[in-house]
Amino acid sequence: MPMRRLAFLLVLLALPLAAQNPAPATQRPDLVVVISIDQFRYEYVTRFAPYLSEGGLNRALKNGANFRRALYSYATTYTGPGHAAIGSGYTPSRSGIVGNNWFDRNNAEAEYCVGDARSKGGFSPMNLASDTLGDRVGERFAGSKVIGVALKDRAAILMAGRKATAAYWFEADVPGFTSSSYYRFNKPLLDEFNKTVPALVKAHPEWVQSDFIPAADLAKLTHDPESLRKYKTAREGLGVAFPHPIKSIEALTATPFGNDYVLGFAEKILDAEKLGTEDGTPDILYVGLSSPDYAGHSYGPDSLEAADMVMRTDRQLEQFFKMLDAKFGNRYTVAITADHGVQSIPEVAKDMGRDAGRVLMRNPGAQVRKMGELAAGRKLVEKSMAAKLGVKVTDETETTDDFILYFDEPSLYINWARVRALKLDPERVKKALRDSVKEVKGVRAAWTNTELQSLDRRADGLSGLMAHAFRADRSGDVLVTLKQGWIWGYSDTGTTHGQAVDDDQHVPLLFFGRGITAGTYDDEVAPTYLAKTIGSLFGVDAGGIDTEVLPCVR
Numbered sequence: 001m002p003m004r005r006l007a008f009l010l011v012l013l014a015l016p017l018a019a020q021n022p023a024p025a026t027q028r029p030d031l032v033v034v035i036s037i038d039q040f041r042y043e044y045v046t047r048f049a050p051y052l053s054e055g056g057l058n059r060a061l062k063n064g065a066n067f068r069r070a071l072y073s074y075a076t077t078y079t080g081p082g083h084a085a086i087g088s089g090y091t092p093s094r095s096g097i098v099g100n101n102w103f104d105r106n107n108a109e110a111e112y113c114v115g116d117a118r119s120k121g122g123f124s125p126m127n128l129a130s131d132t133l134g135d136r137v138g139e140r141f142a143g144s145k146v147i148g149v150a151l152k153d154r155a156a157i158l159m160a161g162r163k164a165t166a167a168y169w170f171e172a173d174v175p176g177f178t179s180s181s182y183y184r185f186n187k188p189l190l191d192e193f194n195k196t197v198p199a200l201v202k203a204h205p206e207w208v209q210s211d212f213i214p215a216a217d218l219a220k221l222t223h224d225p226e227s228l229r230k231y232k233t234a235r236e237g238l239g240v241a242f243p244h245p246i247k248s249i250e251a252l253t254a255t256p257f258g259n260d261y262v263l264g265f266a267e268k269i270l271d272a273e274k275l276g277t278e279d280g281t282p283d284i285l286y287v288g289l290s291s292p293d294y295a296g297h298s299y300g301p302d303s304l305e306a307a308d309m310v311m312r313t314d315r316q317l318e319q320f321f322k323m324l325d326a327k328f329g330n331r332y333t334v335a336i337t338a339d340h341g342v343q344s345i346p347e348v349a350k351d352m353g354r355d356a357g358r359v360l361m362r363n364p365g366a367q368v369r370k371m372g373e374l375a376a377g378r379k380l381v382e383k384s385m386a387a388k389l390g391v392k393v394t395d396e397t398e399t400t401d402d403f404i405l406y407f408d409e410p411s412l413y414i415n416w417a418r419v420r421a422l423k424l425d426p427e428r429v430k431k432a433l434r435d436s437v438k439e440v441k442g443v444r445a446a447w448t449n450t451e452l453q454s455l456d457r458r459a460d461g462l463s464g465l466m467a468h469a470f471r472a473d474r475s476g477d478v479l480v481t482l483k484q485g486w487i488w489g490y491s492d493t494g495t496t497h498g499q500a501v502d503d504d505q506h507v508p509l510l511f512f513g514r515g516i517t518a519g520t521y522d523d524e525v526a527p528t529y530l531a532k533t534i535g536s537l538f539g540v541d542a543g544g545i546d547t548e549v550l551p552c553v554r
């Protein structure tokens with residue numbers, strides 16, 4: 001029997017034991033704070049290591065547990081799947097969160113991962129198919145509270161889970177934090193905090209470069225020449241270079257000050273909900289820092305802005321941990337991770353001599369009527385596919401006759417009405433689409449859903465990563481991954497994540513506080529292990545069977 005399988009079996013055997021023997025009460029925290037920094041690759045903590053504060057990320061890097069090889073074990077590194085993985089310990093094939101969005105074949109429309117038309121406010125964890133760490137802790141300890149807060153609804157909702165006490169997210173129309181009727185949320189707390197929004201915007205009229213990194217070092221650590229700034233995205237009037245003027249709360253959320261906003265509300269929640277009291281019922285607060293993602297999409301990981309975001313986020317966490325120390329002494333535990341990393345802006349990567357680009361597969365707008373007007377990659381696939389199937393098409397063919405009905409990363413959904421009308425064999429059509437999409441520059445691999453149904457989730461390499469990403473009822477007919485450096489393109493600027501590449505998969509996985517044994521670990525693990533690891537402190541078994549209790553709590 002291979003060692004890997006043996007280790008896997010031993011873990012399985014050890015599980016019931018862990019569930020029966022929680023950490024001694026003296027090692028059990030009264031409060032767990034799980035912090036997800038949205039779009040934060042592990043590479044940041046190494047590139048900027050000399051300039052980090054003593055009490056921020058270093059609290060875990062130097063005095064806590066640092067898992068240096070934590071990689072997502074699925075191919076679809078997006079925000080929805082990532083936060084579901086952090087909260088539940090399951091990959092998309094089991095959490096059901098296969099993307100930020102997918103195509104709902106029954107209603108023939110896009111479905112948002114936390115969309116819920118039945119709840120007032122429009123969002124809930126109804127699409128989450130798995131239980132979570134919070135669910136399990138709540139079942140074991142009556143009176144435990146599990147609360148999520150983030151700028152993004154999907155971050156707060158998917159981490160906190162289906163049985164959460166409350167989840168709060170930012171809504172520009174309020175403007176401020178909000179929730180939905182799915183939860184028994186604290187309305188007076190919301191109303192009081194939202195009054196502080198105008199003062200917050202006034203307090204931060206602009207975002208300037210901080211001096212935590214000396215200018216000479218900064219130039220070596222970034223790649224941000226003026227000639228490439230046209231490939232940055234100017235978001236909410238912020239512009240593409242320092243100083244960035246902040247004219248609204250929406251603009252502020254895309255700067256480091258958005259973190260202050262979330263962490264400030266998190267502190268109010270701790271007080272108002274009396275989290276972490278010594279009543280024998282542990283509480284969990286999930287905090288999603290979404291601002292690094294907003295800025296990261298616009299400016300890219302090689303920018304001056306990214307460097308400043310890392311520096312300021314680190315200092316904000318230092319202040320937050322000081323606050324936790326003052327309130328909870330040594331009775332709390334912190335876990336820090338990220339929902340995914342990010343790749344360079346393709347034009348910046350090319351400038352550094354790397355292969356990179358944008359693959360244009362986007363859905364046509366309502367005004368697009370002819371095949372000739374489709375995005376370049378999409379048109380190529382339609383024509384190649386038609387040729388393979390012996391169907392005649394031209395630039396003048398109506399888009400209602402397209403073979404691709406809908407695209408949402410990484411899925412292509414076939415226009416089955418068209419296939420039936422042409423009396424074509426369904427498997428032949430899927431294979432034609434798979435083979436045609438592979439002809440597009442930047443595409444690494446593609447599978448039909450028939451192929452994905454039989455892939456083993458334990459397989460090594462790309463096959464296993466894609467098996468973990470696939471779910472038959474929500475994923476498309478053909479799924480696609482891109483080569484290192486390549487991203488799905490929707491505009492000529494900015495960058496994104498979502499691929500099975502180190503830049504997107506490799507994130508921090510850090511712990512410190514009660515019950516945590518300090519150390520640096522180099523085994524390959526995944527952020528999905530977080531749920532089972534924290535659960536073991538309380539004697540509850542959370543997370544998928546492919547996850548383990550990390551050695552920092554054993």
Ligand SMILES: [Zn+2]
Nearest residue numbers: 038039079339
């Ligand atoms: Zn994200």
